[in-house]
Amino acid sequence: MTATQPVTRTLVLGIDTGGTYTDGVLLDYHTREVIASCKSLTTRHDYAEGIGKVIEGIQIDNPAEVKMVSISTTLATNAIAEGKGARVALLLIGYDKELAEAFQLHQRFGTSQYAFFAGGHTLFGEEKEPLDLEGILDYVHRIKDSVDALAVSAYFSPMNPEHELRAFEAISRICDLPIVLGHQLSTKLGSVERATTAALNASLLGMLRDFVIAVRRAMEARHIHAPLMVVRGDGTLMSEEFAARTPVETIHSGPAASAMGGRFLSRVDTALVVDVGGTTTDIALIEDGRVQVSEEGATVGSYKTCVHAANILSIALGGDSHIHIGRDQKWTIGPARVVPLAYLASQYPTVKRRIAPLLQKGWGQIDLDQLEFWFLQREPHPGMFEKGSREAEVVALLREGPMCVTDIVRRLKLIHAGQIGAAELWRQEIIGRAGLTPTDFMHLNGVYRTWDVEMSEIAAALFCRNLGMDVKTFHNLLWQRIDEIITEVILSFLTGRQLAAPDPLHDVDIGRWFFRNSIQTAHPHLETTLRLKVPIIGIGAPAKIFLERVADIFHTELILPPYYWVANAVGAVAGSVMVSEEALVYARLSEDQSEVVGYYVQTSESRTYYESLEEALGFARERVRTLAWEGAVRAGAHSPQVALEESEDGLDTYRIRARAMGTPRLA
Amino acid sequence: MELERIDTQKAYNLIKEKIITLQLKPGAPVDEDALCAEVGLTPTAVREALKWLSHDHLVDITPRHGIRVAEANPAELRELFEMRLPLETLCARMAAERATADDIVVMDALVREYERVKGAGNVDILLDLDHRFHSALADAAHNRYMRETLERFFGLSERLWYLASPQTEWVLNALDRHAELVQAIKARDAERAAGLMHQHVLDFQALVEKALGLTT
Structure with a gap:
């Protein structure tokens, strides 16, 4: 027998679906060594497609060594922001219809299909009025064929979920639609937020379930038989079953995962994490190893939810932000994302051949539409666009290869690019756009050499000639602008305040002066400086060049951990498995409501009554601790630790929260 | 999420529907391969679904006659x-x-x-x-x-x-x-x-x- 034992490794596969790219890393969990990585374009029309490509493309020698796969996904956040969720009917029990209408609350419900029914409980868990089950069932019968899911939220259901549960029982006997109950998602008392959260959750159920199944199939195809986890909005992990039931919890999971990845790789527990991606730059704070969570609940688009999610600030600035001339004839960067010209040229030689001759032309003869190329990203489904429609014409043109906007306008016999009308084609990712980006400028100064350097040089030269500036001067201005934007956003993130808009005619605002003087001292005698007391951890491929000077401005250290360019995907596996359970302990009043006669304990499974507060609290602590621990073990946590948090909600009401956390069990 | 269970459930629902609505006639032999192609699912899922259906007495599985839709005599x-x-x-x-x-x-x-x-x-x-x-x-x-x-x-x-x-x-x-x-x-x-x-x-x-x- 040989003496050498095979080295046992514990490999985990982390996947992050960002706005631009889907990244995958194969990581040795214990040494934190990245063994392989893979990048593919994010496919918004079907996220599973890009993930499938990453799972297919990443080098895995022995699939049996992979002990866990975990994904962070922007699926939920984007579906909500773009209003692409499934059709949901929201049933509001015991809500005040007049009040809701007076305050226009319906705009916040997350669905336009909703109805009010009698019922609900009081702050003391007593029935406010009898439940109108008849009305509920008739309503469901009427609408069941025009929706995909139902959400039910009853007034003060966290105190007493009886009406939600009775509605659930009855509805599930008359139809097969999935039903989401408010009290199962949040014990917070904000009735509108709970209704919104339930409605959004219902609208995402089918989507997340299909997504998880698609990832599972991709894993199967590569013979990976391991637990699948999904990252929550606070960076912790949940099992796939849990994710399929509570998709709203994945809100902000991408930025949260990045922050966790930065911490995991740098082994620094308190820092500002800045993730520079292709489309956005996201900022989050980690404190004592945990992502800072916004206590009041995450907001997505115009919807306020009660989801515990990372406190993040995201701006539309990244390596692939479009550098172009705005309406005011000044150059701007973003917010649109385009494919860098250097990349497009490396894929299609015709692009450079079209642009290079322009270098012969003089100032004023260059139309900058010539620097924006459109290209066919995927074929539309047959019949998607009518024959002879503008969309069909554009697609037919682009089958010849990428084409600059000037040529498209000419070929379609139009006058102006605004007439093309191809928004639907972009939205569905049938065509893509390429243009000048910071990534191109990174090719210029040698930070990147990945794609066509010459193309970047030509495009930059043309752009600058049009501005009447030499490339070097513009280059400096560009990075200065980027530094300013990121500095401003970090300040806003940390202070919750915004810089007043600049007033060029009457520039007396001291805030803005402080800001500018702190970036570059202009005053002869007065120096102001910013000093961030925690380091900045940079993540994402462009992080070094985007953040080096920003760290200087803040007089702090920039930490670029090993593999910082894929830390987002590392973050998908870096979190702990977490399950939380809450109990509410609240007073029971005497018949005449004059005195407290005992206490109820409402947990996720039952309501029990105690005569003394001590007993009630004791039972609540014991119960949530056990429930959380059991839940975490079921979800795949290794010897979870349980932490209890208690708070008083006023009116003799106590909230007890148990969080059971453990590293993933990797067997 | 167990893919097998999901696929089996899907196959079960589809085949049950076919039996109940008589697209598969009582007493008719069940062609597993054809069924796989029809419902677009794996042989494992279809076989498992047929077992569930035999519990419901909608399908008979016997060593001698193979798999048949249950009689309605x-x-x-x-x-x-x-x-x-x-x-x-x-x-x-x-x-x-x-x-x-x-x-x-x-x-x-x-x-x-x-x-x-x-x-x-x-x-x-x-x-x-x-x-x-x-x-x-x-x-x-x-x-x-x-x-x-x-x-x-x-x-x-x-x-x-x-x-x-x-x-x-x-x-x-x-x-x-x-x-x-x-x-x-x-x-x-x-x-x-x-x-x-x-x-x-x-x-x-x-x-x-x-x-x-x-x-x-």
């Missing part, structure tokens, strides 16, 4: 009705004694929905409502063994509906009885509920036997 019918008649009668009696207010609201809602859609005469919708009503009644009996046992019979009974090539008015006649049943249950009149259900099942049996030419 006179002997089978007799056996089925011999059990359904006393069980459903008992179920109605228990429901009258034990139904909660919410149980009654559900049954009422199903009856109202029936009144609403009966004019359109869509047999599939009507059969679905019939199935849901009988399930709701079984729930109201508050005995899980009763619920489980009857649920298995419902699949078999539904197939009989299709075998008797349902004419809308038969279905309507049968469903008209439901309203009376709910009245009896509301009145807590166990005798009357049991009697109504007894007659309801006998009527159905007679209908099926006549349609299949079994009555003399």
